[in-house]
Amino acid sequence: MKQSEFLNTVIPFKDKVFRLAKRLLVSTEEAEDATQELFFKLWKNREKLGDYKSVEAFAMTMTKNYCFDRLKSKQASNLKLVHSNYKEKDLSLQKKIELNDSISLVERLIENLPEQQKLIIQLRDIEQYEFKEIAEMLQIKQTAIRVSLSRARKTIREQLIKQHNYGIS
Amino acid sequence: MELANIEKLLEKYENAETTIAEENELRTYFLSDHVAPHLKEYQSVFHYFSTSKNERFTKSIQLKSQPRNWRWLTVAASLILLVSVYTGYQKNQQNKAEKIYANTQMALNMLSVNLNKGTNAIEELQEFETTKNKIFKQFK
CATH class of the missing domain: 1.10.1740.10 (RNA polymerase sigma factor, region 2, helix turn helix motif)
Known part of the structure; x- marks a missing residue:
């Protein structure tokens, strides 16, 4: 080649x-x-x-x-979040500011998920691979992927609602 | 898109039963400006998903020289250390052997000096013997 x-x-x-x-x-x-x-x-x-x-x-x-x-x-050393620049499209400035906070919140929530769920969220919700492809990549069964994914999506939503109710975001 | 439909899709989405096409429907809905207030929390989720897909690897891919010399450096360093320890050991052994050699030589020297003293004494005795013989011959 x-x-x-x-x-x-x-x-x-x-x-x-x-x-x-x-x-x-x-x-x-x-x-x-x-x-x-x-x-x-x-x-x-x-x-x-x-x-x-x-x-x-x-x-x-x-x-x-x-x-x-x-x-x-690298377990001992500290890995830090270095940058997070988001590009939004057609939203008014006010909404952008409001959204920005909750968007970085989403990022933090994903960061706190277990490694496996992080992986699956990345592959499915961001890269939009089919379950079959993800199963091939991770060498696990599709049903297991669905279970993890469902768990991750639910956790993210629950956490968001929780944060929202506390008035933090 | 009807709200009821979106809610149904969301439920499927939470159970990880949506297809890519359905997820794209949700995505377009939540990226639009008209999101129902009680679904607001999903807005940031889908916004995050679509923005993070825009992140790019901006550096160029290098296929040839990889800056990983330090790994070989450690190998080389440990090799040098091994060799130096080995030669040092050899040198030490040699020094020891030389010391032992010198010691034995000294001991042998002392021995021979003392032996020579002994032979000198015997020579004197010999002298005495010959003179004694001469004298006793004359008296016979």
């Missing part, structure tokens, strides 16, 4: 890899390093890529495993 060919297969999902890494590692810099490292690994294994049904699914699995490893080795 030549470099240009490799890049053509790999570039379409580079943002997805980055976003998944960021979801798990939180810090942007960590996620950038992870993405770089992962693509380098993919490039080194380029001869074997043909064996996989979907290179993208394989890359996502690799990302998940790599980030979990990183998290394990």
Whole structure:
């Protein structure tokens, strides 16, 4: 596989890899390093890529495993949220300000979910993969994914309502 | 989109039973400006989902030289340490051997000096013997 060919297969999902890494590692810099490292690994294994049904699914699995490893080795050190710049589209300024608070609240709520649920929320609600694809990436059953996802979605909503009632958001 | 329909979809959504298409319907509804007040909390959720999908990996992917020299550096450092410890040990052994050699040499020297004293004394005795023989021969 030549470099240009490799890049053509790999570039379409580079943002997805980055976003998944960021979801798990939180810090942007960590996620950038992870993405770089992962693509380098993919490039080194380029001869074997043909064996996989979907290179993208394989890359996502690799990302998940790599980030979990990183998290394990980084357990002692502090990972911080580095930046959060949201781009809104056609909303008036007042609404934007109101929303911004609750949007960063959503981010924090997702951050507090268990790793598995975080992963699934990222893959389903943000990247919008089909359950079948997620099952392939995470090597777990679709029913298990649905259970986790449902749990995560419910937790997020409950927490939002709770925060809302306290008048914090 | 009818409100009743949205509520039904939301219930399915919470149970993780919606399809991607249905989730997209929900998304367009909540990204619009006309969201029912009692569903406000979902608005921020779907806003967050769609904004975080816009995040991009802005750096270029490098496929060749990877800055991971430090890993080899540690390997090299440990190798050097091993070699130096080994040579140091060797040197130490050699020094010990030399010391022992010097000690034995000194001991042997002392032995030979004392032995020489002994032989000198025997030579003197010999001298005495020969002169005694000469004298006693004359008297015979």
